[in-house]
């Protein structure tokens with residue numbers, strides 16, 4: 289829906305905001321409640337980009353809400369600043385700057401440690417507001433007397449005061465906030481945010497600087513929080529110190545969970561439920577402080593029974609009414625799995641590897657010397673030398689635990705060698721990271737699929753192609769994906785090569801195993817690497833699928849250098865020109881497939897005489 293009618297959501301939002309003052313009073317909403325919902329909703333738009341889209345759960349958003357709010361309120365009350373909107377924007381910039389600095393620290397860790405750092409930092413802000421900065425922030429009294437916006441256009445003078453009058457100003461701010469957020473989530477950066485949420489390891493391995501993008505999401509969320517914090521002061525004519533409290537961050541998270549994360553509108557809906565229940569339970573039912581008990585129960589029920597919040601439930605209901613139920617989807621998938629044609633060698637010409645200026649370099653594409661990797665006392669790789677020439681197809685075999693995967697991880701810079709050197713196309717890449725290696729044209733497909741599971745086949749491939757076309761970091765936050773030159777063609781080409789062109793809009797989680805394996809190869813191939821490493825591409829496949837995948841590998845190998853690890857020696861020997869045998873982390877022998885088959889040491893150690 290997002291793609292087919294790009295302005296539909298914006299239009300519906302505008303219509304909804306215009307109609308709200310005429311409808312909501314009949315449902316028992318007071319104007320101040322609606323205004324508070326809008327402020328929470330705008331606060332939540334940024335948080336949803338961080339949490340729902342990028343997968344980063346921050347418990348510290350109150351720090352930015354409070355910072356933006358107090359900077360704007362200070363300017364308007366103590367510093368005599370006359371322009372409300374300019375003060376709000378300055379508060380927003382201040383929050384974004386603080387967000388950048390906090391993000392630099394917090395994003396050094398992931399998961400629970402990231403979350404804990406955000407809690408700690410928010411607590412520091414709370415303390416600072418109450419103590420060292422109390423002269424500026426008013427300490428526990430906050431800053432009273434924040435004015436409402438006033439616009440004098442000469443011919444007309446508009447003053448937004450309180451209640452429904454202020455609503456129009458807040459609704460306009462919310463609308464602008466949503467339009468900007470929709471642009472962001474539809475941009476290449478938004479696509480990479482989702483890739484990070486789904487699989488940060490792979491997003492990094494296909495060539496994106498995920499730290500830079502996470503920091504971007506963090507700053508965006510802080511900017512939204514800062515602007516919303518400023519609006520809180522304007523709405524209440526008073527900047528309350530509790531904006532900085534941990535409870536503020538907690539309420540934001542709960543509202544987002546109730547409404548539905550990853551939807552942009554979830555926090556608004558969640559805030560509506562929360563604030564309506566608060567008013568209703570406290571005032572109408574006279575529950576007083578006990579209202580939170582009821583709210584807690586409602587929250588638990590909603591989160592348990594609506595996995596994707598209220599918006600998810602609305603989508604499911606819509607799907608049910610239009611006959612697109614889970615069951616129907618499952619049937620469709622089953623039917624399409626049956627209907628998936630057997631793999632045939634792709635008609636599309638193989639995608640050429642990247643053309644890079646090699647500055648006159650004419651040596652081997654890869655030259656590893658003395659590569660050693662120790663894990664504590666365990667030596668996974670020891671003193672491995674390997675030379676691979678341009679256009680060569682090399683196989684690597686060896687029993688489990690021989691060190692093959694560790695060797696690949698060092699070559700792609702996923703793990704740093706303990707000692708040794710890796711030269712790729714004349715560049716020393718030994719101390720580079722996996723993102724840089726991919727950007728240079730060296731990447732791998734994984735032994736265990738590393739896909740973006742909740743995204744579609746096309747989105748998966750797009751993520752990889754974006755890294756080649758845009759480089760490892762680019763802030764094209766407002767670009768339209770359809771305007772990126774060459775993107776669609778390269779995605780389509782890759783889909784055809786891996787024979788997935790018939791299922792571009794299928795979510796990865798609904799693919800058959802063989803298709804997932806092909807997509808895994810497609811992700812590596814999509815960035816048109818000049819050296820492609822394949823870690824057990826045939827693992828877990830049926831004999832028929834193996835034959836088909838060998839055909840696929842043959843078709844993509846033209847003009848490209850590939851190194852393939854696999855246990856299926858018959859398939860591997862049919863495919864490669866030379867084979868390197870590893871044993872206990874060392875190179876045992878290297879030669880052509882025939883030499884390896886006839887090698888007594890190899891037969892004795894690995895083949896157990898089957899090829900005698």
Ligand code: ADP
Nearest residue numbers: 663666668686687688689690691692693694695
């Ligand atoms: P292969 O791919 O040939 O099966 P691996 O490279 O996966 O072999 O493993 C080689 C050895 O290194 C094994 O003994 C394995 O247990 C050890 N190893 C691999 N990764 C790690 C790690 N991250 N930490 C500790 N030991 C590891």
